[in-house]
Amino acid sequence: MTPPRAALPAPRGDSRPRIRRRAMRVLLVDGADRLLLFKDSDPGILPLPTFWITPGGGVDPGESDLQAAVREIAEETGLVVAEGDLLGPLAERVVVHGYSDVVTTQDEQFWFVRCEGFEVSTAGHTEDELATMTAHHWWTRAELEETAEDIWPRDLLRVWDQVGPGDSHTGPPLELGDVEESTVAVALSSR
Template identity: 35%
Template sequence: MSAGHAQTTLRHSARAVVLDGHHRTLLCRHVAPGPTRPVAVWAAPGGGVEPGESVLAALCRELREEVGLALDADPPQVWHQEVVGLGGPAGHAGVVNDYFLVRAASFRRRGAMTDDELTADDIAGFRWWTLPGIAAHRGPDLFSPRDLATPPALLIAGGVPADPVPPGL
């Protein structure tokens, strides 16, 4: 692939909005180098779709690897997000995130990845967040999407949309 082509491609990722019975959502804390200090972002578990892999297969693989969650049915896709620029993945102009709603009982993360493998993937931790906790958070950590409290609240109140909707930035 030429350097010019790499700059115009978007990395495709599959992510899970994991909600437990108390409407808490499981998030991964990603820490990456920033211009002046590391940047921490809480995001839904998931990751890149490998060449030849379907989005759902990628979602299942990522959930097994990162958090140890095995899906017994195909979850509904609820959000579709395209982010161009904003410091996208290396070699890509941005990312396409397809989000799927996964309902699960609360569990302790026991993924297949070791701590060293998680660190190599810039993952520094996991936490179950309440939606009010996300909305009230004032620390230096960010959320992806930035207003992460609103889209899950809409899912809880209104159910799964007929077609995937943008979750916001």
């Protein structure tokens, strides 16, 4: 993957609201070894910055990590899977996402699901997701290696590499550390 675009500098006296949450991200890979990503955007900036993300999102109160991953897959793609279909966690990280209107810090885990190809349904998307997620695409590894598009996580191929032959994974999750992926940078003093 090519280097990411630079984020806009953090606003002086950065007063964007801060959110902290736990989140599950899922690598959905079909039988043709293509990975599903959504094209997301930050509509508070023009020209509109875009980036590609895996399905997933926040863990709701009272929900387990696996329950959240299963729910997020169904809501964002229309695919219904069972908790036992999830392989992982493949990787973990703490990521700061600075957007034009908010700074979100997420304690993330990445999971893997092998599925048959299917028609993606966005019927379960929230109003915000409908406004910001502009497309989806099933990516081959070669496409990901060659694209100039911004992909989050930026080390997605390292995460995917945690899946072994026969869709296996052993050992602890890959530790990706603390990273920032932003459209509007976060001032170091405000993290």
